[in-house]
Amino acid sequence: xxQSSTISYQLLANRQFVWRIVDFIVGGIFIYAGTIKVIDxxxxxxxxxxxxxxxxxxxxxxxxxxxxxxILCGLALILRRLYFGxxxxxxxxxxxxxxxxxxxxxxxxxxxxxxFGHASKSLSFAGHLALDFxxxxxxxxxxxxxxxxxxxxxEL
Amino acid sequence: MVKSSLVRQALVLAALAFVPGLVQAIYFGDKxxxxxxxxxxxxxxxxxxRAWGENAxxxxxxxxxxxxxxxxxxxxxxxxxxxxxxxxQFLAAWSPEKKVVIYCGSEGCNASREVARxxxxxxxxxxxxxxxxxxxxxxxxxx
Numbered sequence: 677x678x679q680s681s682t683i684s685y686q687l688l689a690n691r692q693f694v695w696r697i698v699d700f701i702v703g704g705i706f707i708y709a710g711t712i713k714v715i716d717x718x719x720x721x722x723x724x725x726x727x728x729x730x731x732x733x734x735x736x737x738x739x740x741x742x743x744x745x746x747i748l749c750g751l752a753l754i755l756r757r758l759y760f761g762x763x764x765x766x767x768x769x770x771x772x773x774x775x776x777x778x779x780x781x782x783x784x785x786x787x788x789x790x791x792f793g794h795a796s797k798s799l800s801f802a803g804h805l806a807l808d809f810x811x812x813x814x815x816x817x818x819x820x821x822x823x824x825x826x827x828x829x830x831e832l
Numbered sequence: 833m834v835k836s837s838l839v840r841q842a843l844v845l846a847a848l849a850f851v852p853g854l855v856q857a858i859y860f861g862d863k864x865x866x867x868x869x870x871x872x873x874x875x876x877x878x879x880x881x882r883a884w885g886e887n888a889x890x891x892x893x894x895x896x897x898x899x900x901x902x903x904x905x906x907x908x909x910x911x912x913x914x915x916x917x918x919x920x921q922f923l924a925a926w927s928p929e930k931k932v933v934i935y936c937g938s939e940g941c942n943a944s945r946e947v948a949r950x951x952x953x954x955x956x957x958x959x960x961x962x963x964x965x966x967x968x969x970x971x972x973x974x975x
Contacts, residue, residue, distance in 0.1 A: 717856065718864045725869055726942055733866050740857040745849035752845060761841025 695821045702814050703753030706766060710746030717743070727780050742769070753818070767815045774808050777801075870945055876961040878973045881933045889926055891934040893943040894967065904935070904970055910947055923955070935963035935970065 713720040721739035725732055745765065752762025781801060865871045881888055890907035892899045899909045908925060910918045926932070932951065936943035944962045951957045963969065 714856070717860060721864065722869060722942070722945070732869050736864060736866050737857075740860070741849060741853040744852045744856075745846065748845050748849050752841075758841040758845055760838045761843075761845050764838055764842050765845060 695818070698814065698818060698821075699753045699756070702766075702811070702818065703750040705811065706746045706750035706753075710743040710750065713739070713743035714747070726785065727776050728783075728785060729776060729779075745769075763815060763818055767812070767819070770808060770812045770815060774805070774812065777804060777808065870948070870962050874948065874961055875964050876931075876933060877964050878969050881931075881961070881963060884931050884933075887929065887931055888933050889922075889930045891922065891932055891947065892967075893934055893936040893947040894941075898937070898967075904967075907935075910934075911943065912946060912950075915950070919955070926957070928958070930959070932957060932960045933963050934960065935966045938966045938968040941966060 717736075717739045720743065721732075721736045724730065724735040724738055730738070746769070749762035749766045749769075752758045753766075868875070881890075890904045891910045892903045892907045893911055894903075894909075895911060895913065896909065899907075899911075903909075908918075908922050910922050932948075934944040934948050934951075936947075944966060948960050948962050951960045965972075
């Protein structure tokens with residue numbers, strides 16, 4: 677009995693370790709994506725403006741704000757502080773971005789930039805969609821696998 | 833997981849992101865125009881560009897088929913689809929005293945801004961301007 681509970685505990689610990697690695701990978705991706713956009717906010721403003729959804733002034737404001745939000749949320753995933761807040765914001769951002777990208781394509785706009793700003797310029801539309809859906813899937817999986825009773829993740 | 837805790841965490845992160853964003857916006861204050869994607873100093877009207885006469889070199893940033901259909905008389909094509917090939921042709925016609933006037937379909941299109949950006953950054957050209965209103969404005973003025 678004691679041995680089986682030890683084995684169960686070990687399996688659980690291994691699984692949690694795997695999900696922590698996923699936290700690091702997903703968090704790291706968003707930190708990288710945010711950093712690229714922080715370096716050239718003017719280009720990111722142009723990329724947002726290309727979607728022809730928002731006025732230019734709002735595009736500029738978002739270009740200065742969103743990359744830092746991505747970086748902080750990525751850190752939240754890695755450091756397990758404000759974890760669920762970060763996870764919810766990132767999930768919302770990716771979902772909104774996916775809808776905007778598909779809408780732009782339907783409207784015939786040539787959107788060549790994705791999550792990584794101009795750095796992902798060489799990716800095709802299908803490539804962008806695949807990457808975005810993969811990120812969304814990873815975030816949804818983290819939602820389902822995150823330890824709800826983990827006090828560190830829930831604390832401010 | 834309490835919903836209010838999730839909302840509180842999200843609000844804290846959203847609020848924290850304002851600080852570096854605001855600092856960066858202040859730092860970049862003079863490098864970006866909040867009113868227009870192209871600073872006023874880099875825009876030119878049809879009237880102004882025509883007044884430059886022979887000193888202006890017109891550049892059409894639209895796709896090849898649109899250029900072939902109609903374009904500003906004397907304009908050179910330069911689009912992102914055939915950038916390297918067309919750039920060589922453009923540079924052969926350019927000289928430092930010329931003012932480059934770039935246009936695409938309309939005010940809302942991005943091609944002319946992108947071509948202007950690349951000419952300034954990659955080819956290091958001075959006196960590069962985007963035509964206000966683009967090809968549509970040219971047509972209105974010349975009907």
